[in-house]
Amino acid sequence: MRWHEHDRSGPRVITEIRLRRAHIDLVSPFRTSFGVETARDLLYIEVSGDGVIGWGECVAMSEPMYSSEYVDGCEEVLRRFMLPLVQSNTTAESFTESVRGIRGHSMAKAVLETALLDFQLRGAGVSLGTFLGATQTRVRSGVSVGIQPSIEDLLRVVQGYFDDGYLRIKLKIEPGFDIEPVRAVRTTFGDDLLLQVDANSAYELSDAKHLAQLDAFNLLLIEQPLPEEQVASHAQLAKVVRTPICLDESILSAEVAREALDIGACSIINIKPGRVGGYLEAKKIHDLCYERGVPVWCGGMLETGIGRAANLALAALPGFTLPGDTSASARYFRRDVTAPFELRNGHLDVPTGPGIGIDPDLDFLDSITDRVERVDSFSAAH
Ligand code: OSB
Ligand code: MG
DSSP: OOGGGSOSSOOOOOOEEEEEEEEEEEEEEEEETTEEEEEEEEEEEEEEETTEEEEEEOOOOSSTTSSSOOHHHHHHHIIIIIGGGOOTTOOHHHHHHHTTTSOSOHHHHHHHHHHHHHHHHHHHTOBHHHHHTOOOSEEEBEEEEOOOSSHHHHHHHHHHHHHHTOSEEEEEOBTTBSHHHHHHHHHHHOTTSOEEEEOTTOOOGGGHHHHHGGGGGOOSOEEOOSOTTOHHHHHHHHHHOOSOEEESTTOOSHHHHHHHHHTTSOSEEEEOHHHHTSHHHHHHHHHHHHHHTOOEEEOOOSOOHHHHHHHHHHHTSTTOOSOBSOOOGGGTOSSOSSSOOOOBTTEEEOOOSSBTSOOOOHHHHHHTEEEEEEOHHHHHTO
16 A cells, blocks of 8 residues: 555655764663674654654664664765655655665665655554554564573573563574573473574574574574575575574565575564665565465564654564564663553554654653754755
C-alpha cells in the first residue's frame, strides 16, 4: 500500500531538515564478541514542514565493529552525498530510488528514509504499522543478554529479565563463552524457556564441530556464527549443526536474503531496517520470507524510543513469528527520549498514531543533545 492512498490532505512540503547528535548512557555495559558498549552515540534526522516533524534514528554504533558503518561516518556520507539529494517534495520512495547508485552505507540511507517516511505518514495521518501491513497490535518481546564476567553473573542477569517477563532470551556468545553458559542457563531455567544465541560472526567454519555441541540445548537458533561475507560457509555449517542458523550481519538486502535462503545458508532471518537501508527494504525481506514460510524476527541496535517505535511497527507484520530484540526502554536507558516502552505480559504495544506514532520529549532530548544543525545543502536548494 502506498502512502498517498491514505492521504486526506495532500502531501506536506519539506521546508527544513535538521541533523541532531546526542548521547545517552546505557543502564549497564553491553558486551558482545565485537566490543563493549556503555553509551549510545546518537544521530537523529528531523524532516519538517507545515508543522509536521518526521523523525529518524541512526542505528550505527560509534565504532565500525558490528558492521563497517559508524555514526560519524554516517553523518559525513549523509551530509556530502545524501542530504543534497532531498528536495521539498522528496518522498521515502523517491529518496530510496535516488540513492540506489550509492554503494553500501545502509544505516545512513535508513535514517534519512525513515525520517522522510515518518514525515509523509504523519502528514497523511497514517501509522507506520498500517502503511507496512501490520496485523498485530502488540508484539512479543525478547531480550539480548551481553557476555558476562562469569556464569554466576549471567544466571543473575537472565533471572532478572526472566522475572521482568521477557518471552525469549538471547545469549551473546564468543569462543570461550559459549557451551557452558548455554548449558547453565538451560539447566537453571528449564526446557520451556525460549533460548537462542548470537555470535556476531566470532567463529570460523572449522569450529563447526564445536558449535554442534549447542545442538544438545534445544535452541531456537544460532545467529550469525561466521563472518558477514561468508554466506556460503553458513550453508556448509548448516550441514554439521542441527540448530537452525539465523543470519543478521550477512543480510544486507532482499537480494542477499533470497540467495542465502536459496543455498541453505540460513532458515531464519533477523531483520534490522538500519542494516538493509530502511523500512521499505525490510518489508521486502519480510514479504519474501513470508511467501516462503521462513520465520523472521526484528533485531535491535540499542535504539532509543524513536527507533524502537518504528521497529515495533515492522515487528507487527504477520511473518514476524519469533519474539524480537524489541525490549522495553528500561532494559537500555534510565530515561528514554520518548515516553517509555513498557513490557505488559511480555509484550510491547505497537504505536497507533500517525507515522512512528510517538514524539520525543524535547526537553529531555535537548538535555542530552551535543548539537543540532540545520542542513544547509537542503535549505540552499530552496
Ligand atoms: O547483533 O543483534 C546484534 C546490539 C547492537 C549491535 C548488534 C546487535 C545487538 C543486540 C542487541 O544484540 C539488540 C537490542 O536489544 O537492541
Ligand atoms: Mg545479531
